[in-house]
Amino acid sequence: MAVLLDIKRACKRYGEQVLLDDASATITDDGRIGFIGRNGAGKSTLLRVILGDEELDAGEIVRHPRLRLGYLRQHDPFLPDEAVIEFLKRDSGQAEWKCGEVAGRFEIKGPALAGPVHALSGGWQTRVKLAALLLHEPNLLLLDEPTNFLDLRTQLLLERFLRGFGEACLVVSHDRAFLGSTCDRTLELARGKLAFFPGKVDAFLDHREERRRHAERVNAATLSRKRELEEFVARNRARASTASRAKSKAKELERLEFEDIDVAEPTAAIRCPVVERRRGPVVRCRDLAIGYPGRTVASGVDLDIDHGARVAIVGDNGQGKTTLLRSLVASLEPLAGTVRWGHGSALGIYAQHVYTGLPEERTVLEHLERVAATGTKQQRILDLAGAMLFRGSAVEKRVAVLSGGERARLCLAGLLLGSSNVLVLDEPGNHLDVETLEALARALVDYSGTVLFTSHDRTFVSAVATCVLEVKAGRVVPYPGSYAEYLEAMDRAIDTSLPVEAGSGGNGRRGSDRPAGGGRAAPRERSDRDRRRELTALERTIARLDAEKRRHHEALLATTDPAVALEVHEALVKATAALEAAEAQWLALAEEAGETPADG
Numbered sequence: 001m002a003v004l005l006d007i008k009r010a011c012k013r014y015g016e017q018v019l020l021d022d023a024s025a026t027i028t029d030d031g032r033i034g035f036i037g038r039n040g041a042g043k044s045t046l047l048r049v050i051l052g053d054e055e056l057d058a059g060e061i062v063r064h065p066r067l068r069l070g071y072l073r074q075h076d077p078f079l080p081d082e083a084v085i086e087f088l089k090r091d092s093g094q095a096e097w098k099c100g101e102v103a104g105r106f107e108i109k110g111p112a113l114a115g116p117v118h119a120l121s122g123g124w125q126t127r128v129k130l131a132a133l134l135l136h137e138p139n140l141l142l143l144d145e146p147t148n149f150l151d152l153r154t155q156l157l158l159e160r161f162l163r164g165f166g167e168a169c170l171v172v173s174h175d176r177a178f179l180g181s182t183c184d185r186t187l188e189l190a191r192g193k194l195a196f197f198p199g200k201v202d203a204f205l206d207h208r209e210e211r212r213r214h215a216e217r218v219n220a221a222t223l224s225r226k227r228e229l230e231e232f233v234a235r236n237r238a239r240a241s242t243a244s245r246a247k248s249k250a251k252e253l254e255r256l257e258f259e260d261i262d263v264a265e266p267t268a269a270i271r272c273p274v275v276e277r278r279r280g281p282v283v284r285c286r287d288l289a290i291g292y293p294g295r296t297v298a299s300g301v302d303l304d305i306d307h308g309a310r311v312a313i314v315g316d317n318g319q320g321k322t323t324l325l326r327s328l329v330a331s332l333e334p335l336a337g338t339v340r341w342g343h344g345s346a347l348g349i350y351a352q353h354v355y356t357g358l359p360e361e362r363t364v365l366e367h368l369e370r371v372a373a374t375g376t377k378q379q380r381i382l383d384l385a386g387a388m389l390f391r392g393s394a395v396e397k398r399v400a401v402l403s404g405g406e407r408a409r410l411c412l413a414g415l416l417l418g419s420s421n422v423l424v425l426d427e428p429g430n431h432l433d434v435e436t437l438e439a440l441a442r443a444l445v446d447y448s449g450t451v452l453f454t455s456h457d458r459t460f461v462s463a464v465a466t467c468v469l470e471v472k473a474g475r476v477v478p479y480p481g482s483y484a485e486y487l488e489a490m491d492r493a494i495d496t497s498l499p500v501e502a503g504s505g506g507n508g509r510r511g512s513d514r515p516a517g518g519g520r521a522a523p524r525e526r527s528d529r530d531r532r533r534e535l536t537a538l539e540r541t542i543a544r545l546d547a548e549k550r551r552h553h554e555a556l557l558a559t560t561d562p563a564v565a566l567e568v569h570e571a572l573v574k575a576t577a578a579l580e581a582a583e584a585q586w587l588a589l590a591e592e593a594g595e596t597p598a599d600g
Contacts, residue, residue, distance in 0.1 A: 010059035021192025034183035070138030092135035119539035215259040272447035275421040278307040288337035312465035348420030360400040371414040425453040545579040
């Protein structure tokens with residue numbers, strides 16, 4: 001067992017913020033380490049120090065002379081119009097056959113391997129970067145939030161890759177299910193200190209909690225003894241017959257020590273609206289077709305969802321999960337069919353980019369007072385603001401200066417102050433740290449209303465969902481089992497390289513088996529030349545739309561004008577929908593060629 005990295009008394013600070021305070025740890029060549037800590041604790045900073053991109057203020061990191069680092073960087077290392085196989089050969093210096101073999105482990109084959117990298121979605125580009133990492137044959141992988149924006153299939157492929165990786169890994173992730181599946185050791189950064197534990201993250205958290213409880217019991221006993229000694233000394237120090245005993249007890253009193261107990265960092269204590277339990281269907285869809293002009297995402301959708309259900313909407317990126325939610329809440333007009341909500345249904349909606357509609361000039365408190373249900377007491381508003389980590393003077397912050405995460409929490413707080421008996425949540429975990437997301441999950445489980453939601457976080461979905469809707473290949477159907485069974489089926493599908501078939505069951509009616517085109521005749525067979533021509537045209541379209549989406553996203557983050565933000569947000573939604581449609585069309589065409597697997 002060789003020590004690859006020896007972190008010795010590391011110190012690092014930015015102004016008044018202390019990230020590393022005399023921190024020490026060793027990383028050996030025989031384990032996969034999950035690296036955890038609250039947002040802003042300094043995990044990414046330590047990775048940059050290890051990579052040599054930043055320097056410590058004090059202390060040192062001793063590197064083994066044979067250390068070969070591999071790092072999954074967030075920026076794209078690709079050249080314009082570079083094919084996947086060309087990038088892998090250039091980046092690794094390996095032969096084409098070797099690059100193709102490694103890429104195949106991530107299902108990158110056929111047109112996907114020979115086509116340009118920029119035509120791939122973000123999840124597929126991450127697969128390309130992982131293949132490139134493996135080709136460099138590192139003996140220590142550094143992964144910083146590798147599951148961000150990955151769909152389930154790509155997450156499972158990444159898990160398999162890490163479990164089969166024969167060298168050491170240091171993985172930063174807020175996804176505890178992912179860490180539990182891939183890492184056998186845990187490293188925590190908290191209050192500037194590094195703590196190593198020779199076990200999985202769940203075992204570490206249990207161990208940490210037990211240590212805290214033990215320290216509390218020891219301190220309680222010590223405090224009781226301290227009071228006894230203080231009383232004895234006070235009663236007996238002045239009496240000659242007991243002065244010597246009082247002096248002895250005073251010395252014992254001086255030797256008493258209390259164990260240090262870390263003060264828990266603020267965590268959101270969330271409570272959903274209190275609503276009356278109801279029975280029967282909350283929403284019915286009949287022969288519903290969803291999508292955009294010129295592009296049908298899914299059709300023949302027949303669903304009944306009951307009051308009180310917590311429905312997880314699952315499927316690969318680009319299949320139409322967000323499109324379905326928008327169609328259900330009338331944010332997007334259905335192409336055909338009907339959506340009928342039950343009498344008395346009051347919808348509360350949380351969308352991926354909902355914070356763009358916040359009025360910039362209001363303070364946190366002013367906004368919550370405006371959106372709270374009539375009759376809500378001021379203390380209730382302040383309590384929930386505090387639960388979302390807006391405490392003290394933070395409630396006087398103006399929306400214009402809030403970060404993306406703060407805006408997301410503010411929108412969520414506003415939703416929870418309402419009286420909605422149906423919550424529609426599109427990726428509610430975006431911008432929330434793991435503790436806040438866990439608090440939201442507990443609140444949703446206790447909620448008496450109905451929840452329809454999407455999320456890439458498996459721990460969150462597993463905790464909340466009572467049933468599953470799958471959006472795939474132009475269909476929306478209830479999955480005939482639990483979310484855990486869906487995960488198992490997806491895992492088996494990767495084993496056999498076969499797609500997971502959706503079925504019928506749960507609260508819904510049987511989904512239609514008609515194709516996405518609504519029963520139109522199948523297109524004529526296309527030649528390989530026709531397919532290549534269409535693929536090339538779609539790749540150019542995807543590249544253009546992806547660049548357009550990024551421009552809108554950057555503009556959205558930069559603007560402080562509410563009117564401009566709303567306009568840019570609408571443009572971003574349109575570009576995202578068009579990109580999803582183009583990617584789905586590209587994958588369908590590639591599948592027709594029989595040369596590349598689908599993304600799910």
